[in-house]
Amino acid sequence: MNEKTYRFHFYQNKKIYFGISIVLLVVGILASVIIGPHLDIQFAGGSMILYSVEGGQADASGVEAAVSESTGRNCEVAISQDITTGGEQVTVSFSGNQAMTPEEQAAVTSALQSAYPDLGFELLSSSSVEASMGARFFQKCLVCFAITAVFLLVYIALRFRKIGGLAAGITAVIALMHDVLIAFCVFVVCGLDIDDIFIAVILTILGYSLNATIVVYDRVRENRRKMGPRVSYDEVMNLSMNQTLSRTVLTSLCTFLSLVVVLIVAMIYNIDTVVSFALPMMAGVAAGCFSSQFIAPNLFCMWQIHKRKQMDAAKQKA
Incomplete structure (x- = not known):
């Protein structure tokens, strides 16, 4: 083939691309082990109380101190802005298997009203999840991921059976796992809770990255x-x-820039849930662009070349 037919020798530089992925994954996994993932009460179990605040701004550390003193339990406090009303919302979370009783909820509300007499704390909702129930839910999510990977493997294997479907399916799933690990590391390193938003991010990345690989x-x-x-x-x-480089890069860049805008708006309005989605999705889009263009195809090519060598060696022996 004429060398001018293409500009970049992707396969010849495969070790560079593999090295970049390995370094990123090793650094991310080590950082995740050191920092440790933080499971939300949906998975770890616990209680959550949501308040609306009117008449001013609350302080997260002050709210935490007041609630901990009144209940004798450690808690986490998150303050966000309700873009529909412009007011603040305070989320008080308690980890553990002990549910909040109505008396304890009333004590929390009373403590907040005493600590901030000029602010109006109104209870919006409260929920409790048992630790065993959260663990089962998390296990079911992992099982769903495994089943999804199997179905994707079968689908790709059948669709590309004329060019080595099994190899195409396995290498595509490897690339997907690469992207999922990157997103998980971003969640842990950035201190984001592993919750239902994490599940949504992973599912979105799976579909996005798989499409680019196909x-x-x-x-x-x-x-x-x-x-x-x-x-x-x-x-x-x-x-x-x-031939696919420009399409993959431009599509990923447009998606990435859109997520940047979403992230900026969410940070301005202090919308934690949107930040928790947009930030790891940005990393996932970048990882998906890299894996679908540089990792999966090169692994697939290596597989096919190795297979051809084995077939040639078998013919020579025969």
Whole structure:
């Protein structure tokens, strides 16, 4: 093939791309182990009370001190802004398996009103989750991820069976796990709670990254049919990845910039839930762009080249 047909030699530089991913994953996993993930009460169990605040601004540390003194239990306090009313919302969370009784909720409200007499604390909602129930819910989420990965593997294997479907499916799933680990590390390092937002982020990344990988495999299948079986797999792969590079980068860049805008707005209005979604999604989009363009196709190409060598060696022996 003419060297001018494509600009970048992706397959020849595969060790660089693999090295970048390995370094990022090792650093992220080590940081996650040191810091430790923080499970939300949805998974770890506990209680949560949500208040609306009118007449001024509350202080998170002051609220925490007042509640801890009145209940004798450690708590976490998050303050956000309700963009519909412009007022503040205070979330008081208690970890553990002990549910909040109505008397304890009343004591918390009374403590807040005493600590902030000029502010109006109004109870909006309260919820409690048993630790065993949260653990079962988390286990079910992990099982759902595993089942999803199996279905994706089968789907890709069937769709690309003419070019090595099993290899395409396994390498695509490896790339997905790469993106999920990156997003998980961002959650832990940034101190974000592992909750239902984490599940939403992971599912979104799975769909987004898989779509980009399938685009590359589609082009490989088309070029393989046009160029014939005599052309080496690395040449077909290099051409295919160069043809899809601009599409993958531009699509990911547009999504990334949109998430940047969402993150900025969420930080301005102090919307913690949106920040918890946008920030790891930005990392997931970047990781998905990298894995679908540089990791999965190169792994797939390595698999096919190794398979071809084994077939040639078997023919020579025969």
